[in-house]
Amino acid sequence: MAQSAPRGVNAAAPAPNVPSMGSASRIESPAPNYRFPDDKTLVYDAEWRLWNAGTATITMTPEGASRRINGAAISIGFAALLYTVQDRFESHFDSHTFCSEHLYKHTEEGTHKRDTNILYDYRQRKAVLDEKNLKTSEPKHQMEDIPGCVTDVLSGIFYLGSLPLLPNSVYLFPLNDGGKTVDVKATVEGKEQVKTLAGTFNTIRVRTEAESGPVKKRGSIWLWYSDDASRIPVQMRARAFWGTLNVKLNRVEGKK
Numbered sequence: 724m725a726q727s728a729p730r731g732v733n734a735a736a737p738a739p740n741v742p743s744m745g746s747a748s749r750i751e752s753p754a755p756n757y758r759f760p761d762d763k764t765l766v767y768d769a770e771w772r773l774w775n776a777g778t779a780t781i782t783m784t785p786e787g788a789s790r791r792i793n794g795a796a797i798s799i800g801f802a803a804l805l806y807t808v809q810d811r812f813e814s815h816f817d818s819h820t821f822c823s824e825h826l827y828k829h830t831e832e833g834t835h836k837r838d839t840n841i842l843y844d845y846r847q848r849k850a851v852l853d854e855k856n857l858k859t860s861e862p863k864h865q866m867e868d869i870p871g872c873v874t875d876v877l878s879g880i881f882y883l884g885s886l887p888l889l890p891n892s893v894y895l896f897p898l899n900d901g902g903k904t905v906d907v908k909a910t911v912e913g914k915e916q917v918k919t920l921a922g923t924f925n926t927i928r929v930r931t932e933a934e935s936g937p938v939k940k941r942g943s944i945w946l947w948y949s950d951d952a953s954r955i956p957v958q959m960r961a962r963a964f965w966g967t968l969n970v971k972l973n974r975v976e977g978k979k
Contacts, residue, residue: 748895748906748934750872752820753885758952759818760881761785763977765955768920769796770969777808779970781956782977783881790818792877808832814877821882822872823899834858841901845871852901865901873899883909883946884954888927890914895934906934917947917958921972924957925950 753759760783767779779796794812809831815824828839836857843850848871854863874882879898886894886909894909912928926947947958959970 748897749870750821750874750882750896751886753818754887756952757885757954759783759785759790760953760955761790763975765975766973767959767970768973770971771967776968778973781877781880785818786815788818789815789824790878791815792881794877812877814875816874816878816882820872821874821878821885823875823878826875826877826901839901841875841899843869843873843875843899845869850899850901850904854901867899867901867903869899869904870897873897873904876900879907880946880956881954883929883931884948884956888929888948888954907931908934912945914950915947917971919957919972921957921974924955924972926957927954 762782762784764780764782767781769776769779777797779794781792781794784791784793792812792814794810794814796808796810811829813825813827815826816822817824822845823843825843826839826841828837828841830837830839837854838857839852839854841850841852848869849866850869850873852863852865852867855861856863874896875898879896882896883894886892888911890911890913892911896907896909897904898907899905909929909931912930915926915928917924917926924947927950929946929948930943931946932943943962945958945960945962946956949955949957955972955975957972961968
């Protein structure tokens with residue numbers, strides 16, 4: 724079932740002849756005026772069902788022609804008693820094309836503990852996944868078809884922010900997390916002022932949902948980007964069958 728817009732927010736109806744990327748799902752290179760949030764650590768607070776659910780951090784670092792993003796998510800308090808989360812991510816992507824190159828995930832979620840490496844081999848057009856179950860030591864190896872360029876679950880947050888995000892625009896892009904490639908539909912719903920512990924931001928609100936794959940139409944994720952050249956993700960909201968998770972920027976560490 725399609726999810727409704729966040730409470731207190733009216734989703735903008737698509738206008739006729741709105742700008743869009745067309746029907747083909749693809750990755751666009753970053754615009755010349757887009758500023759990567761290099762050497763900054765974005766620190767977030769997470770809330771689930773009115774409980775303080777945990778913290779998350781994201782840091783981007785330039786590495787030659789590529790960029791590395793390190794991310795972490797840790798559950799705390801009552802939420803951790805219900806479902807423990809201690810995840811670490813590392814994503815590498817081409818700075819000029821935004822094509823993902825490599826994704827590493829260490830996930831500890833409930834009773835599941837895994838190390839996952841995903842290599843994006845564009846010569847063979849394959850996502851190569853090697854995974855180890857840390858409880859049973861069982862290995863997993865699989866290869867899945869990918870198009871000529873994809874983004875991943877971590878760098879995709881910044882890829883979406885790098886797009887023009889014009890009012891009422893709709894964008895479609897491929898995302899791969901080691902399995903089947905999923906087409907993600909992103910709809911620009913409007914502008915909104917958001918208050919966080921890091922300050923008050925003028926933002927652009929974008930709704931995303933899967934247009935293909937096993938999670939098609941199973942939930943929506945909203946992202947609020949700062950309405951400036953940096954397009955920092957200020958707030959995120961995921962609404963699915965298990966409830967609503969709200970993530971808000973707490974502070975920005977590092978160089979200004």
